[in-house]
Amino acid sequence: MTPDLSPNTQAILLLTAPLIAGRGTSSSDLLSPGEYKRLARHLREIKRQPADLVLPDAADLMRACQPVIDEARLQRLLGRGFLLSQVIERWQARAIWVVSRADAEYPRRLKVRLREDAPAVIYGCGDMALLESGGLAVVGSRHVDDSLIDYTMAVGRLAARAGRTLVSGGAKGIDQAAMRGALEAGGKVSGVLADSLEKTTMNREHRNLLLDGQLVLISPYDPSAGFNVGNAMQRNKLIYALADASLVVSSDLNKGGTWTGAVEQLDKLKLVPVYVRSTGEPSAGLDALRIKGAILWPNPQGAEAFEGLFDVDTPTPLPSPQSGLALFPGDGPADVASATPSAPEIPPTIEAPSEPMPPPAAAPSKVPFEPTSEQAPSVEQAPAPQSKLEAVSAASTTASKPADTLFAAVREVIKSLLMAPMKDAEVAAALDVSNTQAKAWLQRLVDEGVIEKQKKPAGYIVKQSSLFE
Known part of the structure; x- marks a missing residue:
């Protein structure tokens, strides 16, 4: 499926993309990834979104962004609507789709793992x-x-x-x-x-x-x-x-x-x-x-x-000489270490798209601009799993409560995390605890029948029956 180009994505393209049409040249005014990151953060702080910058009454908003990006520069970039319409038509003719971090279709793995360092825009072709x-x-x-x-x-x-x-x-x-x-x-x-x-x-x-x-x-x-x-x-x-x-x-x-x-x-x-x-x-x-x-x-x-x-937890590397190019055992040295483990991952806190979608002013006529119900204000305004655990941990530390009391609170946090499969390293990173501690809690929940460990996709996931406990 090729997603429609959303108003926010169009605004982000105007701000960051060279919009190369045939032999056209790129603009030297383009926002760098770091500049766009600062602008996006500023817009969230004032409860606005990129698409608002191309509305007819956007002059006040541009002035409000002056401390981050020069107003005249924003005007030049956002005035490239005709060039944008040309390249959109070119991309559509070649089945090239475009999504931005504001879109629900944006690859979740990139958004979760790279967070603000995930590219503002991704171009692609295929499934x-x-x-x-x-x-x-x-x-x-x-x-x-x-x-x-x-x-x-x-x-x-x-x-x-x-x-x-x-x-x-x-x-x-x-x-x-x-x-x-x-x-x-x-x-x-x-x-x-x-x-x-x-x-x-x-x-x-x-x-x-x-x-x-x-x-x-x-x-x-x-x-x-x-x-x-x-x-x-x-x-x-x-x-x-x-x-x-x-x-x-x-x-x-x-x-x-x-x-x-x-x-x-x-x-x-x-x-x-x-x-x-x-x-x-x-x-x-x-x-x-x-x-x-x-x-x-x-x-x-x-x-x-x-x-x-x-499906590995801890590295067990062994030194081994490289000799005899081989893919399968028996073709090369017999002392090659067997396997290994996953390094800690950035916690997959599920982000809602950061900007809803009102239609922009200079939108190409061939592209629909229907907002989706999935778009919501930036997830940064909602509490992340880490903050819940930090509050629980702080309270338990202050009150010197037993480990079981802490686990009772952690139990619910882990259940909320595992609505989608996560590896133990991901859980550890999300909770800001050691892998050993995370594994102990996960095993306890497995023993209690609250969660289960699955192979495809690999990771722990909450059992449906425990959702109603």
Whole structure:
């Protein structure tokens, strides 16, 4: 399904997007991601939304935004309505959809995991539902030998046989090999592109896969934008955020997009476990990632062993030499560590879209502007699960109540969190407690029959019968 372009999304495009139509040029006035973040925060504070900026009586609102963004600059950007209508028509003709953080259709994984750092706008083509399916992210260098290409394609085929979506960046080399292996085996693929979305979606090889729902391609950059090193670096976090686990097949040491993305994941974001290739030619880059906390890829045999990579709790890495390129056990060294665990994830507090949708002034006539009932004021105005627990914890600490009293309060918070599946690391992050404490509470609730642990999607979820207790 291609979502209609909402009024808020149109306003955000006017503020942040180059709106490249054919050979058109981008505006130097565009708001940077940081500037738009500040503007969005300011609008929420004064209980307004981006779409209000294109209403006929928006002059007062623009003046109210002067402390954040210059009024004249806003006027120039928001006056590009005709150019916007041209590019919207171009995108629609190519089945390219656009969603913003204000839309209910915006990929939940990106909003939950990256929060305000999630791109303001996502462009895409293909089935949006694939973006919520998780799966294995496979990344690596552009320039690799044939043995690594064959190895990576085998990983992609294994993901397809296991019924797991393959997530990658669409670049030459490892990315394309992983995606090709999965697609040729009938699997599904989410590709996060750093450039040339429009050109890629029009490729005859990709078109049927996009239309059949086997492939979805997205980009946080204008569909006509060319390659840019900075963009390629920045889009790496989206690849990890859309996955449940990741595999780095090859990486340079201390340089390149693959290295930067993996280090950011290991040191800062910690959204998913990061595996590194454990067989084949030695790699200084992979060895360095290993020292930073990456886990040796256990070379799973078959779909069942592959599935086990997504249902692990704590890392158990063991040092192992890289020799004899292999995908399955028996083809390589026997002492490769088996498996590993998920790093703590950013808590998935479910956000309501931050802005409702009144129609803008300069909206293209071909695009409907019906507001949806799901749009609501920013979720930041509502209490998050963390704040509930903090209040409970503070009260229990002050009153020195027994652990059972604390658990009685935590029990309800966890139940509210687990209306959708969450892993123990996600629960720990949401409650701001250690993984060990979160596991103990979760196990207690499992024993009480309040929640259950499921495999697909992996995580704990509240039992329907306990909702009415």
